[in-house]
Amino acid sequence: MSFSVTILGCNSALPTSARHPAAQVVNVSERYFLIDCGEGTQMQLRKNRIQFSKINHIFISHLHGDHCFGLIGLISTYNLLGRKSDLHLYAHSELEKVLTPQIEYFCTNLDYKIIYHPTNNVSNSVIYEDKHLTVTAIPLLHRIPTCGFLFREKEKPRHLRKEMIDFYNIPIRELQNIKAGADFISDSGEIVANYRLTTPATHSRSYAYCSDTEYSEAIIPAIKEVDLLYHEATFLSDLVDIAKKTGHSTAEDAACIAFKASVKKLIIGHFSSRYKDLSQFTDEAKKIFPQTELAREGKIFDIMS
Amino acid sequence: MSFSVTILGCNSALPTSARHPAAQVVNVSERYFLIDCGEGTQMQLRKNRIQFSKINHIFISHLHGDHCFGLIGLISTYNLLGRKSDLHLYAHSELEKVLTPQIEYFCTNLDYKIIYHPTNNVSNSVIYEDKHLTVTAIPLLHRIPTCGFLFREKEKPRHLRKEMIDFYNIPIRELQNIKAGADFISDSGEIVANYRLTTPATHSRSYAYCSDTEYSEAIIPAIKEVDLLYHEATFLSDLVDIAKKTGHSTAEDAACIAFKASVKKLIIGHFSSRYKDLSQFTDEAKKIFPQTELAREGKIFDIMS
Numbered sequence: 001m002s003f004s005v006t007i008l009g010c011n012s013a014l015p016t017s018a019r020h021p022a023a024q025v026v027n028v029s030e031r032y033f034l035i036d037c038g039e040g041t042q043m044q045l046r047k048n049r050i051q052f053s054k055i056n057h058i059f060i061s062h063l064h065g066d067h068c069f070g071l072i073g074l075i076s077t078y079n080l081l082g083r084k085s086d087l088h089l090y091a092h093s094e095l096e097k098v099l100t101p102q103i104e105y106f107c108t109n110l111d112y113k114i115i116y117h118p119t120n121n122v123s124n125s126v127i128y129e130d131k132h133l134t135v136t137a138i139p140l141l142h143r144i145p146t147c148g149f150l151f152r153e154k155e156k157p158r159h160l161r162k163e164m165i166d167f168y169n170i171p172i173r174e175l176q177n178i179k180a181g182a183d184f185i186s187d188s189g190e191i192v193a194n195y196r197l198t199t200p201a202t203h204s205r206s207y208a209y210c211s212d213t214e215y216s217e218a219i220i221p222a223i224k225e226v227d228l229l230y231h232e233a234t235f236l237s238d239l240v241d242i243a244k245k246t247g248h249s250t251a252e253d254a255a256c257i258a259f260k261a262s263v264k265k266l267i268i269g270h271f272s273s274r275y276k277d278l279s280q281f282t283d284e285a286k287k288i289f290p291q292t293e294l295a296r297e298g299k300i301f302d303i304m305s
Numbered sequence: 306m307s308f309s310v311t312i313l314g315c316n317s318a319l320p321t322s323a324r325h326p327a328a329q330v331v332n333v334s335e336r337y338f339l340i341d342c343g344e345g346t347q348m349q350l351r352k353n354r355i356q357f358s359k360i361n362h363i364f365i366s367h368l369h370g371d372h373c374f375g376l377i378g379l380i381s382t383y384n385l386l387g388r389k390s391d392l393h394l395y396a397h398s399e400l401e402k403v404l405t406p407q408i409e410y411f412c413t414n415l416d417y418k419i420i421y422h423p424t425n426n427v428s429n430s431v432i433y434e435d436k437h438l439t440v441t442a443i444p445l446l447h448r449i450p451t452c453g454f455l456f457r458e459k460e461k462p463r464h465l466r467k468e469m470i471d472f473y474n475i476p477i478r479e480l481q482n483i484k485a486g487a488d489f490i491s492d493s494g495e496i497v498a499n500y501r502l503t504t505p506a507t508h509s510r511s512y513a514y515c516s517d518t519e520y521s522e523a524i525i526p527a528i529k530e531v532d533l534l535y536h537e538a539t540f541l542s543d544l545v546d547i548a549k550k551t552g553h554s555t556a557e558d559a560a561c562i563a564f565k566a567s568v569k570k571l572i573i574g575h576f577s578s579r580y581k582d583l584s585q586f587t588d589e590a591k592k593i594f595p596q597t598e599l600a601r602e603g604k605i606f607d608i609m610s
Contacts, residue, residue, distance in 0.1 A: 014385055017354075039345060065411045073344040073370060
């Protein structure tokens with residue numbers, strides 16, 4: 001079962017020739033979730049051979065152009081490609097107001113439905129849920145209402161120890177309960193503890209996307225111990241004043257959050273276009289949190305079970 | 306004095322990983338004019354090292370997304386870069402209606418003026434003029450109101466034959482008239498014919514952009530004998546029915562127009578994304594008009610004096 005993140009864009013507001021604005025795809029068992037959709041995202045999807053049709057859910061962190069200017073192009077392309085299935089957009093409620101007139105003008109006869117899911121930018125809240133996964137919106141600290149997104153696999157069933165199931169001759173109807181952690185009580189009233197019948201469940205993986213935001217420890221409980229954290233690092237720490245003023249973080253800020261949240265791995269991105277050499281970002285972050293990697297376009301971060 | 310066209314995007318509505326939607330830059334003596342602005346144009350400008358600040362005039366052929374979805378990103382970037390000078394947009398009058406709400410939402414405190422110049426989509430009309438250049442909008446035949454654009458250098462002054470000017474001892478005040486073609490009348494009443502005093506002016510160059518359009522001989526008088534014609538060729542001629550139905554041309558159509566208009570050179574572009582191998586387009590066009598070249602991103606077409 002795959003769980004990976006593909007970076008489509010890693011730059012901040014001003015794109016460069018080599019770095020696109022924010023966009024990435026989370027692949028959970030070949031179902032693709034798009035996070036942010038800066039200008040050029042549809043070209044980046046093609047370049048990275050990600051099948052458009054597998055995207056049914058798009059999460060927009062906030063309504064700054066570098067996070068959503070690519071939406072209208074993608075929506076229009078879906079229409080030209082004959083899309084029929086619903087497209088779900090999770091974003092600030094104002095997205096619908098801004099996007100609707102464009103869609104009405106440019107996408108005549110839209111043949112599929114766009115379903116808006118306004119995010120709550122005040123408290124953590126589950127905005128998406130299916131059999132295997134939840135997505136929680138986490139309010140961030142930026143100049144306008146902004147949400148991060150936490151993708152978390154649901155708890156998985158424990159693994160049955162087949163030899164023990166046979167040994168106690170446990171009927172099939174009990175197995176679901178046992179996988180969920182229940183003990184077994186035999187007809188004679190004997191209690192067999194669950195740990196004798198099962199081994200622990202496979203680890204439930206998690207990924208948190210936190211961009212754009214200034215340094216904010218308020219997010220730490222929500223992202224505690226995630227397998228992978230993407231945290232913006234628009235500036236290096238010599239420009240911490242500009243970072244604060246513009247509602248952004250430095251590489252050091254991102255690393256501090258990763259460290260304090262005890263995450264397993266950190267990706268930093270959303271770089272200001274003033275920086276050509278990005279190695280300075282990892283140099284700065286790794287002093288605090290060694291498991292840091294740069295977001296680079298086309299890079300895929302796999303999260304192992 | 307440069308006069309060149311740089312291709313930034315050469316594809317039709319569905320961009321591919323290698324081909325962006327419509328955009329190109331006309332460089333006339335280091336003043337840059339942008340024609341069409343599909344999604345990703347600002348990244349293509351950077352990639353091709355074209356200075357943003359040199360663009361003050363943008364010409365939009367029509368309001369299909371693949372020709373204008375890049376506008377909001379470019380306008381926003383100009384604002385972030387601190388632009389102060391006016392930006393002139395030449396397009397169908399509805400552009401203002403569609404673009405204004407986006408600008409108001411995404412570009413707070415726009416620090417420069419956007420000046421809209423609605424195009425007349427009924428008859429040829431000069432929509433831009435400066436000391437050296439005119440731009441004429443040429444109505445095309447597409448599903449919605451669409452204009453091509455003809456860039457033409459103004460007639461240049463004839464070259465003085467210095468030895469003859471000296472020989473007749475012609476006063477400086479007369480030279481402008483003579484460069485403009487006037488004969489010289491000496492104090493004694495002798496008439497010296499202009500052709501004895503001058504050599505012909507340097508050729509005035511011209512470039513016509515015709516996209517999107519189906520085959521239409523109505524444009525031929527306007528583009529007659531231009532140095533360079535860009536004509537859309539969305540399809541190969543086996544799909545001529547689809548071309549007609551969608552208001553587009555085939556490579557053969559484009560070549561026929563080029564041939565009948567006796568242009569010097571033809572560029573074909575706006576390719577449907579269904580075609581991977583574009584050499585078929587030149588094969589088809591060259592049978593009718595040998596001086597055909599493919600539009601490819603980053604390619605610069607120089608027009609010599």
